[in-house]
Amino acid sequence: MSIREAISAGASSAPLSGIDAVINYGRGRKGLAAFWAGEGELTTPGFIREASVQALDGGETFYTAQTGISGLREALARYHGRHFGHGFEPDEFTVTAGGMHAILLALQATVKAGDEVIYLTPAWPNLAAAAGVGGTIPVAVPLYLRQGEWLFNADAVEAAVTPRTRAIFVNSPSNPTGWVATREQLAAILTIARRHGLWIIADEIYSRFVYGGDRSPSFYDIMEPEDRIIFVNTFSKNWSMTGWRIGWLSTHKSLSQTFANLVQYSTSGVPPFLQRGAIAALDHGDEYVDAQVVLARNGRDILTQSFQKNSRIKFATPQGAFYFFFAIDELADSRQVAFELIDRANIGLAPGSAFGAAGRGYLRMCFLRDTDQLKSAAERICEWVCRRT
Numbered sequence: 001m002s003i004r005e006a007i008s009a010g011a012s013s014a015p016l017s018g019i020d021a022v023i024n025y026g027r028g029r030k031g032l033a034a035f036w037a038g039e040g041e042l043t044t045p046g047f048i049r050e051a052s053v054q055a056l057d058g059g060e061t062f063y064t065a066q067t068g069i070s071g072l073r074e075a076l077a078r079y080h081g082r083h084f085g086h087g088f089e090p091d092e093f094t095v096t097a098g099g100m101h102a103i104l105l106a107l108q109a110t111v112k113a114g115d116e117v118i119y120l121t122p123a124w125p126n127l128a129a130a131a132g133v134g135g136t137i138p139v140a141v142p143l144y145l146r147q148g149e150w151l152f153n154a155d156a157v158e159a160a161v162t163p164r165t166r167a168i169f170v171n172s173p174s175n176p177t178g179w180v181a182t183r184e185q186l187a188a189i190l191t192i193a194r195r196h197g198l199w200i201i202a203d204e205i206y207s208r209f210v211y212g213g214d215r216s217p218s219f220y221d222i223m224e225p226e227d228r229i230i231f232v233n234t235f236s237k238n239w240s241m242t243g244w245r246i247g248w249l250s251t252h253k254s255l256s257q258t259f260a261n262l263v264q265y266s267t268s269g270v271p272p273f274l275q276r277g278a279i280a281a282l283d284h285g286d287e288y289v290d291a292q293v294v295l296a297r298n299g300r301d302i303l304t305q306s307f308q309k310n311s312r313i314k315f316a317t318p319q320g321a322f323y324f325f326f327a328i329d330e331l332a333d334s335r336q337v338a339f340e341l342i343d344r345a346n347i348g349l350a351p352g353s354a355f356g357a358a359g360r361g362y363l364r365m366c367f368l369r370d371t372d373q374l375k376s377a378a379e380r381i382c383e384w385v386c387r388r389t
């Protein structure tokens, strides 16, 4: 048996992310305009960096409380109180090493090998892949693009429930489609979860990125305290902190010790000096987020205007998040298209196939960019589409 064959089935079946496969191919090309990753180009704002540098210089280099320093959990309670309209307690929050770690802990707390977790596709690939590593079976319920809109069907979610289902993962606003669940749709999912005794893992990390209103509809708006919901979240997107690897989860405060234990046995905590920066982001970062949303909205409008001139390009104008997810008529192999766009147009996009079978034929383009970059990229894509038959 080779050394590779000796590792666990979960680890060996973990797929290379389809986004990374394209990034690996195009990385370092001269002049390549890259829109494949889920981040803008701005570095973290100074007021956040300074808070962290100060804490680091001030000696905050020791082990930290497992659920996060009390100052950060208090800041999370304030932030949620401000944006989600009711009181929150610090004990409802656990600080994690990014949104991905929050998802992992939510899975560890709710599912085991052989269980099923339902999720909506096209979907950011990491949930299904992380579930798979633990032997949990991800069950995809597709959304469909019809006449410029992604359609959600609660009956399809209900039909996907089996005796082995333990959780429903709901990402709204959605990466990659930009679909935003209405309050009624969230209520329908909650009804299904209650009826079958399922957990909801609510990924509302893009909730501030909506194009109308302060935030998207949230399970916070409709839930009762005893509902089995774990919210996963991150500092990555709102405050340009993707490389910091800091996020949080929130759930019923009676689970605080459980999550402290799960943190203990995974990362053993998030660096305390990073947590200081996170407090600054929450307490003083609302204007920064608003400006990012304006940038994203502008980006969305530019791509909408450019792509609607080309009848071969099909899309729904995103209602949230910061990705354009589009298909090109007669070009079904989006992985191949993503490689060709690198070679022929010097544009880096994420292939829709990375987001599951329902994403095949699509490409994802992050539009958290300035006007000039997006205009020029859209022109190059449209030119390439016209040349390519």
Ligand code: PMP
Pocket: 038, 098, 099, 100, 101, 124, 171, 174, 175, 203, 205, 233, 234, 235, 236, 242, 245, 246, 247
């Ligand atoms: N959920 C969704 C829907 C995402 O798009 C991402 C990041 N791309 C995450 C979670 C994870 O965020 P983080 O970078 O903090 O791990």
